[in-house]
Amino acid sequence: MIKAIDVHTHPSDACTHRRQGEWLEHAERYFKQPQTEITLDQQADLYREREMLAVVLALDEETVTGRPPDSNDELAAAVARNSDVLVGFGSVDPAKGALAVREVHRCVEDLGLRGMKFMPLTQAFFLDDPSVRPVFEACADLSVPVMIHTGTTGIGAGAPGGMGIRLKYGRPIPHLDDLAAEIPQLTIIGAHPGWPWCEEMIAVMWHKANVFMDLSGWAPKYLPESIIQNANTLLKDRVLFGSDFPVFHPDRWMSEFAEADFRDEVRDGILRENAARLLGINLDACVPGSPIPYT
Secondary structure, eight states, X not given: OOOEEEEEEOOBSHHHHHHHTHHHHHXXXXXXXXXXXXXXXXXXXXXXXXXXXXXXXXXXXXXXHOOOOOOHHHHHHHHHHTTTTEEEEEEOOGGGTHXXXXXXHIIIIITOOOEEEXXXXXXXXXXXXXXXXXXXXXHHHTTOOEEEEOSOOSXXXXXXXXXGOOGGGGOIIXXXXXXXXXXXXXXXXXXXXXXXXXXXXXXXXXXXXTEEEEOTTSOGGGSXXXXXXXXXXXXXXXXXXXXXXXXXXXXXXXXXXXHSSOOHHHHHIIIIIHHHHHHTBOGGGXXXXXXXXXX
């Protein structure tokens, strides 16, 4: 049986670490731990051993940072090699305009990726900017969810000027709220609880049924009380387990989740059922070693 679906993990191989450069160094200082260097095949084994599925997220922030993007092709190839455990989300840089729209279509139609990841803070754009709307419309037309970073970030944290990253791009209201309103057929996963705007993120979820939240990037014992309260009640069907691996190891996250104040009746939904419904995964048909069955 699949015990959990981790909807928020990152590649952490040697190539990714070289590309991140000094950003990685600051992240390690911020989180007070080294970031594990691991291949995607090894990452798949880690989750396979724990009877979990893992969503792996690519990232393209080339226009602003000059860093080469994660390869959607390499991610798709790793997912194909590990189709029993990995789910791939591609990424495009919205600043690339029509090229980004075409890449969304290629990711989904040719590479078989199941969603798209966006990082407004490092990509330096507002979600409600009309210039990027065609990218999100393409995702909606293809019926794939988008994962969007909300709130602050450990990237650049503690560096002078935060390494140039502006937190305003991560605020849920008005930007994520506007996007959810303007493209209601678009399924949006707000990555992380949106701190310091947790209440704004909750308000958007209350109001917009097409918005979900993952709990990644937080040790469960430190989650804000309002997040746990709403995960236990009104938003229990739209809160998802995410670790932010390699920032948090799934073993630590699961151990602390077991001790946190979540009601027993919502735990399975958070750990796997909500994500399975969102991603179209048939949990009852999952067989160890066989490709993930999608509905």
